[in-house]
Amino acid sequence: MPIGRGGVPEGEPRPVVLRWDGSDDIERAVHELARRVPARLADLARLAYNYRWCWSPEATALFTSLDPHRWQACGENPIRLLQEVSPATLDHAAQDPATVSRLQTVADELASYLARRPAGEQMPASSPIAFFCSEYGIHRSLPVYSGGLGVLAGDILKEASDQAIPLVAVGLLYRQGYGRQHVDHTGWQREYWVDTDPERLPAVLVTHAGLPITITVDLAGRPVQAQIWRVDVGRVPLYLLDSDVPENHPVDRWITSRLYVNEHRMRLSQYSLLGIGGLRALRAMGIEPSVLHLNEGHAALAPLELARDAARAGVPFDVALEVARSRTLFTTHTPVAAGNETYGPGEVLEVLRDFFADDPQRYLQLGRIRPDDHSEPLGITVLALRLSSRANGVSRRHGEVAREMWAELGVDIGHVTNGVHIPTWMAPPMRALLDRYLGNDWLSRTADPATWEPVDSIPDHELWAVRQELRRRLIDAVRLRVVNDRLSRGEAAHLADRAAQVFRADVMVVGLARRLATYKRTALIVRDRHRLMPLLGGEHPIQLLVAGKAHPADDGGKRLGQEIMEVQAGPDATGRLVFLSDYDMGLAANMVGGADVWLNVPRPPLEASGTSGMKAAMNGGLNLSVLDGWWAEGFNGENGWGIESVGADDTEQDIHDADALYSLLEHEVIPLFHERDEQGVPRGWVRRMKASLRSVGPQFSATRMLHDYVERYESVRRAVEGTRL
Numbered sequence: 001m002p003i004g005r006g007g008v009p010e011g012e013p014r015p016v017v018l019r020w021d022g023s024d025d026i027e028r029a030v031h032e033l034a035r036r037v038p039a040r041l042a043d044l045a046r047l048a049y050n051y052r053w054c055w056s057p058e059a060t061a062l063f064t065s066l067d068p069h070r071w072q073a074c075g076e077n078p079i080r081l082l083q084e085v086s087p088a089t090l091d092h093a094a095q096d097p098a099t100v101s102r103l104q105t106v107a108d109e110l111a112s113y114l115a116r117r118p119a120g121e122q123m124p125a126s127s128p129i130a131f132f133c134s135e136y137g138i139h140r141s142l143p144v145y146s147g148g149l150g151v152l153a154g155d156i157l158k159e160a161s162d163q164a165i166p167l168v169a170v171g172l173l174y175r176q177g178y179g180r181q182h183v184d185h186t187g188w189q190r191e192y193w194v195d196t197d198p199e200r201l202p203a204v205l206v207t208h209a210g211l212p213i214t215i216t217v218d219l220a221g222r223p224v225q226a227q228i229w230r231v232d233v234g235r236v237p238l239y240l241l242d243s244d245v246p247e248n249h250p251v252d253r254w255i256t257s258r259l260y261v262n263e264h265r266m267r268l269s270q271y272s273l274l275g276i277g278g279l280r281a282l283r284a285m286g287i288e289p290s291v292l293h294l295n296e297g298h299a300a301l302a303p304l305e306l307a308r309d310a311a312r313a314g315v316p317f318d319v320a321l322e323v324a325r326s327r328t329l330f331t332t333h334t335p336v337a338a339g340n341e342t343y344g345p346g347e348v349l350e351v352l353r354d355f356f357a358d359d360p361q362r363y364l365q366l367g368r369i370r371p372d373d374h375s376e377p378l379g380i381t382v383l384a385l386r387l388s389s390r391a392n393g394v395s396r397r398h399g400e401v402a403r404e405m406w407a408e409l410g411v412d413i414g415h416v417t418n419g420v421h422i423p424t425w426m427a428p429p430m431r432a433l434l435d436r437y438l439g440n441d442w443l444s445r446t447a448d449p450a451t452w453e454p455v456d457s458i459p460d461h462e463l464w465a466v467r468q469e470l471r472r473r474l475i476d477a478v479r480l481r482v483v484n485d486r487l488s489r490g491e492a493a494h495l496a497d498r499a500a501q502v503f504r505a506d507v508m509v510v511g512l513a514r515r516l517a518t519y520k521r522t523a524l525i526v527r528d529r530h531r532l533m534p535l536l537g538g539e540h541p542i543q544l545l546v547a548g549k550a551h552p553a554d555d556g557g558k559r560l561g562q563e564i565m566e567v568q569a570g571p572d573a574t575g576r577l578v579f580l581s582d583y584d585m586g587l588a589a590n591m592v593g594g595a596d597v598w599l600n601v602p603r604p605p606l607e608a609s610g611t612s613g614m615k616a617a618m619n620g621g622l623n624l625s626v627l628d629g630w631w632a633e634g635f636n637g638e639n640g641w642g643i644e645s646v647g648a649d650d651t652e653q654d655i656h657d658a659d660a661l662y663s664l665l666e667h668e669v670i671p672l673f674h675e676r677d678e679q680g681v682p683r684g685w686v687r688r689m690k691a692s693l694r695s696v697g698p699q700f701s702a703t704r705m706l707h708d709y710v711e712r713y714e715s716v717r718r719a720v721e722g723t724r725l
């Protein structure tokens with residue numbers, strides 16, 4: 001009968017709680033969904049409406065076990081699973097005492113997780129940190145992310161939840177998400193979009209007095225309304241604005257359609273809705289944030305809206321602006337020009353004419369490096385830097401680069417190096433192994449190097465066995481994907497099958513997956529076929545797995561994918577090089593779990609951080625990377641391999657770096673992998689794996705990253721204590 005602690009027993013009236021932040025709406029949805037499943041399984045509804053399940057191996061296994069086939073068919077979306085699974089299957093599970101008892105354990109764990117009190121001094125929950133980002137990578141079933149920025153934001157929310165930091169997050173609900181990738185027979189990327197029905201997501205509309213709460217922002221001369229969806233990520237509520245409502249002009253309903261639409265004015269409308277609308281949404285729900293954290297400059301208008309709001313209430317605008325600024329923290333994520341977007345004054349004044357109406361020139365000045373240079377467009381990074389009191393890059397190196405890049409602004413830019421959420425990215429077999437050797441509560445102590453010391457005492461063959469198991473799982477997934485990818489390109493069935501069989505669970509795997517953007521130089525590895533082909537054949541071959549999407553408008557990025565495909569299909573191909581289509585968080589988890597070596601060869605200093613190599617390291621993979629971004633501070637000579645990138649121009653640099661890459665593979669990496677003892681364990685390799693886990697584990701976990709951010713939040717909060725806007 002119970003539907004979980006904090007829930008409402010069936011048949012009893014719900015207690016009236018006057019909160020408009022959507023928590024009541026979640027309760028209602030849980031109750032509704034619980035009515036569709038047998039009473040003994042009612043707690044499944046509560047689990048389904050909180051993404052906490054996706055970093056609990058037990059909860060994930062429970063959903064999978066209900067109906068493994070349907071779980072995959074639903075894209076691992078538990079709401080859809082419970083809506084679509086057959087009643088007979090549910091009845092069967094309800095009769096199984098083991099399932100019921102597992103559910104009880106997992107539901108109890110969730111309840112105590114949500115009730116956990118923060119350790120140490122924390123900020124007051126009544127005035128949380130408001131985190132703004134244009135994308136969130138929480139899980140593959142919530143397709144509102146495109147790449148690293150979103151996945152990092154997702155990791156931050158999960159870690160904030162684990163540490164019980166009062167934080168609320170704001171973003172957009174893209175009804176079509178990001179472009180999915182099909183690679184045609186010429187190797188060219190074709191995008192297609194899949195509609196997301198929010199009713200089938202673990203999302204609820206935030207309502208008040210039975211009606212959806214909506215906010216309005218005037219954009220391009222029209223009032224644009226947005227409703228608010230709430231998604232629970234552990235203890236952190238994620239609010240997603242949605243302009244696809246019938247009241248809006250058809251053009252404006254498109255604002256929250258796709259991530260980073262190409263059309264400039266529409267993109268600016270997206271950012272305006274995120275920044276201005278996001279802050280209005282929080283206020284409409286009665287949430288008064290203490291600190292605004294702009295994760296990338298897209299939401300740069302949020303502090304301006306905070307100041308404008310105070311000015312409307314009578315505070316002199318300059319004072320209001322200064323207070324808003326002092327409460328805002330900004331993280332810049334890329335030195336690449338395309339990531340530091342600019343907009344011409346004409347475009348800006350067209351989209352924001354109402355918002356900027358009282359003093360357009362003044363606002364434009366805020367977004368220019370040289371305020372009085374009228375030929376300079378408005379830069380969103382400049383705007384964010386001007387409207388925040390603390391700013392940071394995402395690695396030590398990137399901090400230096402960003403300081404230099406924006407020196408003329410005279411703002412101070414520090415750094416908080418990225419980290420990854422270990423419970424999300426460490427595959428269950430590795431986690432189970434570390435559970436045995438690092439002590440039961442090690443996951444709450446990952447930022448402490450001492451936590452990782454016992455890694456050295458893990459018997460080599462045990463660590464190696466986990467590695468073998470993870471590679472086996474990856475190869476199973478690769479074979480399936482190779483067949484699907486090839487058949488979808490119209491290839492013959494027997495050839496597709498033969499291509500899949502080439503992949504072997506006992507052959508070294510090199511992984512390379514990231515957004516296809518020219519500065520990432522994904523095709524560097526195929527630069528010299530005469531060096532590459534012997535690596536893919538012979539007595540000690542490697543298997544090279546490549547994946548990544550290009551932005552739909554980035555032909556340069558698509559060309560990189562095509563170069564890989566051309567070599568893959570070339571006359572001298574061995575079949576051990578494959579480009580896997582449609583990279584997403586699911587494929588990423590497989591790849592970073594199973595790869596023995598993780599490759600990254602960006603053109604320095606353009607890799608702000610990079611995070612996939614951290615994920616690979618958490619699974620015992622070794623990084624082979626250009627010394628840029630996080631690896632410039634992560635590489636210690638023993639935990640992988642580093643390439644010092646040199647060259648007078650791009651071409652020379654490419655030649656040098658490719659040569660260094662091949663040489664390392666030929667002379668160090670591949671031989672070390674095959675140096676086995678009598679039990680078949682590569683001792684030298686395992687030694688490096690341990691060095692990697694011990695160094696990368698504490699330094700590049702999201703736990704350490706959040707500690708750094710909390711320090712910044714605290715200093716911002718102390719600086720504005722007592723001021724109210």
Ligand SMILES: *Cc1c(COP(=O)(O)O)cnc(C)c1O
Pocket residue numbers: 146147148149151513514515583584585588589609610611612613615
């Ligand atoms: C981790 C991740 C990224 C970011 O990888 P980088 O190393 O920063 O390029 C991008 N996409 C997905 C799906 C990821 O999981």
